[in-house]
Amino acid sequence: MACCRLGLYTGTHVLNASHLDRWTTVFSMSYLPEEREESLLLTKVPSLDQKMAKALVKLANAVRRAAEQEPPPGLRKHGHRGPAR
Numbered sequence: 001m002a003c004c005r006l007g008l009y010t011g012t013h014v015l016n017a018s019h020l021d022r023w024t025t026v027f028s029m030s031y032l033p034e035e036r037e038e039s040l041l042l043t044k045v046p047s048l049d050q051k052m053a054k055a056l057v058k059l060a061n062a063v064r065r066a067a068e069q070e071p072p073p074g075l076r077k078h079g080h081r082g083p084a085r
Contacts, residue, residue, distance in 0.1 A: 031061075037057045037060070038050070038057050041056060041057070
């Protein structure tokens with residue numbers, strides 16, 4: 001999967017400059033509704049129980065929300081040093 005050089009898209013690889021002019025279209029896709037995602041998990045992993053599927057989807061959505069709220073690397077506000085370590 002391709003992306004821009006700024007790393008604006010989660011789950012993608014950074015392209016070198018020679019590829020940037022080859023990708024002129026950006027598709028935006030949303031995630032499945034929670035019920036559908038749970039159903040997909042249960043279909044693909046039959047040994048998974050429904051309670052665990054719900055917990056995994058809830059965790060995935062929390063991670064997605066956090067990724068949407070966090071500015072991409074290199075574009076942080078001046079003075080922001082990131083999370084405490």
